[in-house]
Amino acid sequence: xxxxxxxxxxxxxxxxxxxxxxxxxxxxxxxxxxxxxxxxxxxxxxxxxxxxxxxxxxxxxxxxxxxxxxxxxxxxxxxxxxxxxxxxxxxxxxxxxxxxxxxxxxxxxxxxxxxxxxxxxxxxxxxxxxxxxxxxxxxxxxxxxxxxxxxxxxxxxxxxxxxxxxxxxxxxxxxxxxxxxxxxxxxxxxxxxxxxxxxxxxxxxxxxxxxxxxxxxxxxxxxxxxxxxxxxxxxxxxxxxxxxxxxxxxxxxxxxxxxxxxxxxxxxxxxxxxxxxxxxxxxxxxxxxxxxxxxxxxxxxxxxxxxxxxxxxxxxxxxxxxxxxxx
Numbered sequence: 001x002x003x004x005x006x007x008x009x010x011x012x013x014x015x016x017x018x019x020x021x022x023x024x025x026x027x028x029x030x031x032x033x034x035x036x037x038x039x040x041x042x043x044x045x046x047x048x049x050x051x052x053x054x055x056x057x058x059x060x061x062x063x064x065x066x067x068x069x070x071x072x073x074x075x076x077x078x079x080x081x082x083x084x085x086x087x088x089x090x091x092x093x094x095x096x097x098x099x100x101x102x103x104x105x106x107x108x109x110x111x112x113x114x115x116x117x118x119x120x121x122x123x124x125x126x127x128x129x130x131x132x133x134x135x136x137x138x139x140x141x142x143x144x145x146x147x148x149x150x151x152x153x154x155x156x157x158x159x160x161x162x163x164x165x166x167x168x169x170x171x172x173x174x175x176x177x178x179x180x181x182x183x184x185x186x187x188x189x190x191x192x193x194x195x196x197x198x199x200x201x202x203x204x205x206x207x208x209x210x211x212x213x214x215x216x217x218x219x220x221x222x223x224x225x226x227x228x229x230x231x232x233x234x235x236x237x238x239x240x241x242x243x244x245x246x247x248x249x250x251x252x253x254x255x256x257x258x259x260x261x262x263x264x265x266x267x268x269x270x271x272x273x274x275x276x277x278x279x280x281x282x283x284x285x286x287x288x289x290x291x292x293x294x295x296x297x298x299x300x301x302x303x304x305x306x307x308x309x310x311x312x313x314x315x316x317x318x319x320x321x322x323x324x325x326x327x
Contacts, residue, residue, distance in 0.1 A: 007141035009042035017201035019194030029071035069286035080303030087311035092134035190219035190237035
């Protein structure tokens with residue numbers, strides 16, 4: 001195993017869906033084979049956009065349960081809840097002193113959030129990338145698995161690390177990104193990125209019946225009006241999902257679709273079966289863990305204790321570098 005450390009935080013604003021699994025969670029599990037991995041339920045981050053804060057705790061437990069069921073192994077990785085390691089908040093405050101407001105307001109995702117919630121442009125929202133930098137650098141992570149849309153945040157993390165190192169001496173690495181090879185997963189509407197908030201997602205913990213019902217609602221080729229019309233797989237979102245979940249049959253499905261040997265209902269049925277087969281083992285493990293929330297909480301407490309050992313070492317070094325008076 002490499003001596004390099006991986007850090008990633010997962011948001012806790014709702015159910016994890018198949019886009020989350022393919023874009024992030026599957027990668028989390030694979031990285032454990034090669035790196036020292038630290039995975040965090042970023043509950044404090046979630047407060048910047050979540051209207052009902054009472055959901056943060058239950059959602060944190062729910063999201064962590066999904067990660068464990070998917071294969072994040074607490075014997076090989078650290079998994080915990082962000083707010084259970086308060087040193088991160090302290091480090092974010094030090095980093096905030098080094099980060100110009102003008103830089104933060106230029107971050108693309110901040111501009112998007114301002115448009116989405118113009119009545120709630122809070123300090124936490126503009127400082128989101130600073131807290132993200134603290135999350136990563138507290139553990140001196142060398143690698144961060146992220147989506148392409150998060151790259152500006154990671155670049156800002158590198159800038160924060162450089163600025164701190166220039167001011168106070170070499171302390172932090174400049175982490176590199178690890179991008180998943182999974183293509184963009186569009187939602188059931190066939191247009192936007194899969195998102196629970198947009199109502200176009202398939203939760204990975206859904207039942208087989210729910211999965212089948214959701215797949216049946218998916219948009220296909222808009223020009224295919226009758227069962228006897230030839231389909232166009234290249235513009236059909238259901239076919240693009242077959243490329244992920246039914247890779248061994250895509251040529252067959254392509255041929256049958258373009259010759260109208262199968263209709264959209266048939267195509268969706270095959271896809272639903274493939275998704276259900278893919279997640280059958282996960283769902284059994286998820287049901288088992290879901291019935292034992294105290295066991296999951298114990299894993300998260302142990303993870304926080306292990307994470308705090310690293311965090312306290314980093315913060316002791318940071319305070320000394322800055323020149324703060326010892327307690």
